[in-house]
Amino acid sequence: MKNRKQSEILFSKAKQLMPAGVNSPVRAFRSVGGAPIFMKKGKGSHVIDEDDNEYIDYCCSWGPLILGHANDNIVDAVTEVVSNGTTFGTPTRQENDLAELVIDNHKYIEQIRFVSSGTEAAMSAIRLARGITGREKIIKFEGCYHGHVDSLLVNAGSGLATFGTASSAGIPDSFVKETIVLPLNDANAVKLALEKYKNEIACIAIEPIPANNGLLIQGKSFLQFLRDICDEYGVLLFFDEVISGFRVGFGGASMHYDIRPDLIAFGKVIGGGLPVGAFASTSKNMANLSPDGSVYQAGTLSGNPVAMAAGYAQLKQCLKPGFYEELNKKTEYLVTSVLNYAKEKKYNFYMYHVGSIYWLNFLSNNVTRVASEIKKDSSSYFKTFFHHAINNGVYLAPSKYEVGFVSAAHTYEDLDITIKVFRECLDAAYA
Numbered sequence: 001m002k003n004r005k006q007s008e009i010l011f012s013k014a015k016q017l018m019p020a021g022v023n024s025p026v027r028a029f030r031s032v033g034g035a036p037i038f039m040k041k042g043k044g045s046h047v048i049d050e051d052d053n054e055y056i057d058y059c060c061s062w063g064p065l066i067l068g069h070a071n072d073n074i075v076d077a078v079t080e081v082v083s084n085g086t087t088f089g090t091p092t093r094q095e096n097d098l099a100e101l102v103i104d105n106h107k108y109i110e111q112i113r114f115v116s117s118g119t120e121a122a123m124s125a126i127r128l129a130r131g132i133t134g135r136e137k138i139i140k141f142e143g144c145y146h147g148h149v150d151s152l153l154v155n156a157g158s159g160l161a162t163f164g165t166a167s168s169a170g171i172p173d174s175f176v177k178e179t180i181v182l183p184l185n186d187a188n189a190v191k192l193a194l195e196k197y198k199n200e201i202a203c204i205a206i207e208p209i210p211a212n213n214g215l216l217i218q219g220k221s222f223l224q225f226l227r228d229i230c231d232e233y234g235v236l237l238f239f240d241e242v243i244s245g246f247r248v249g250f251g252g253a254s255m256h257y258d259i260r261p262d263l264i265a266f267g268k269v270i271g272g273g274l275p276v277g278a279f280a281s282t283s284k285n286m287a288n289l290s291p292d293g294s295v296y297q298a299g300t301l302s303g304n305p306v307a308m309a310a311g312y313a314q315l316k317q318c319l320k321p322g323f324y325e326e327l328n329k330k331t332e333y334l335v336t337s338v339l340n341y342a343k344e345k346k347y348n349f350y351m352y353h354v355g356s357i358y359w360l361n362f363l364s365n366n367v368t369r370v371a372s373e374i375k376k377d378s379s380s381y382f383k384t385f386f387h388h389a390i391n392n393g394v395y396l397a398p399s400k401y402e403v404g405f406v407s408a409a410h411t412y413e414d415l416d417i418t419i420k421v422f423r424e425c426l427d428a429a430y431a
């Protein structure tokens, strides 16, 4: 066991100051047990905690850090911009720079608007969809996360195309009634819902690469089916690419599968580690936004110049030739090395990836939707695996439902150490 005295002291203090001691629930380590680790420093693929323990980091702040921690170019850009002031509440050059970089390198968007989180991006995209279509209901999929927006925190109902229930207290039933929750990868369920609620559905919202409930990779044919049926019913297709955008390739899932969404939400990687979200579409759709159009949307710190500079410095590096190929190769190496060992040992364990997003799956089957098998108790396996990993210098997101991220800063040396540790973690979990 590593000594984590300082983290424990800080956590008991934090618990008096903030509910459960955290500002985002999964940080509290509830599903794995123990005190969360307080980090104080990161460089490249490594993080150092308050007790000076060092870890190879695969949480990467839950996805934003595709270049690893404290990337020199990002630190320089942020330092330069911040020294001129943190915010003006006026337009700044930095907004143009990031907007142009994204639009010029993305096949499906013509205009973008920046916000400060992924939640805000998804919420605004959905309001825009409702404004454009004049319709109120939306379809979402069980297992897809779109931030903590009221009408999106809804669980599936008991039957196909029935109304669900709020997955949080504090959400009015009347909001829940506007959200239809369907199983992923089930074309028939979508057909039935669209038939039943014809002319009432504003948009179909999906994480095209669902990565918030394990990694539930969808077939391209299902995504293409969504595109086609949206056109048939005059429904907008909304890809929430907060996790997949600039992660599986610069063009995210839309360009990975080459499927055109009507609306896209971004977050995480786009901000280079600062709070940035964005939503984007065609100029025609975006013209519905205030002040040109009637869909209101605003933000005091939206397009913050320091955050824009961080995003720009990060995305500029992502555009270097071979960037995503190299990242994919590294992830493939990690995944196959661990998977081959699990196979050899006949462990009931599976690991797969899309680009540099991977998932540790203790169920050993390729899940494409939230099914009963994913809910079965794989927790104890993950818990053992997790604690063995952090005690041996590999930091992971503290939940079996979370994916891991490989960054450009991870070296083959890091990966070899990780492979060795993961193999031992598996031995411990399946002992």
Ligand SMILES: *Cc1c(COP(=O)(O)O)cnc(C)c1O
Residues within 6 Å of the ligand: 116, 117, 118, 119, 120, 122, 145, 146, 147, 148, 207, 212, 240, 241, 242, 243, 267, 268, 277
């Ligand atoms: C992280 C995430 C969000 C929420 O973004 P925040 O910045 O945490 O508000 C929304 N959608 C998806 C797909 C995400 O992965």
